[in-house]
Amino acid sequence: MTSKKKIPLRKCASTGEMRPKKDMIRIVRTKEGEVSVDLTGKKSGRGTYVSKTEAAVETAKSNGSIESQLGSSVPDEVYDELLHAIRREALK
DSSP states (O other), X not given: OOOOOOOOEEEXXXXXXXEXXXXXXXXXXXXXXXXXXXXXXXXXXXXXXXXSSHHHHHHHHHHTHXXXXXXXXXXXXXXXXXXXXXXXXXXX
């Protein structure tokens, strides 16, 4: 008997589509209000996910979806870090 492992899904803050967690990048706001990219997916704080595509990050930046999900403003450096992480993974 084969047991199928349940694949955890998360909703993209940018596109609204449900995707496997491994296809997403987490952005987290700590209790101190600091917003950062959480590549480990384990930082404590309020988190939201965005798909690992440059288009999803650009859409999230233009429509402010990550900011509304986290209830906090997101510095441009966070978007730059997201794009950098996506491009780095594309090279693997």
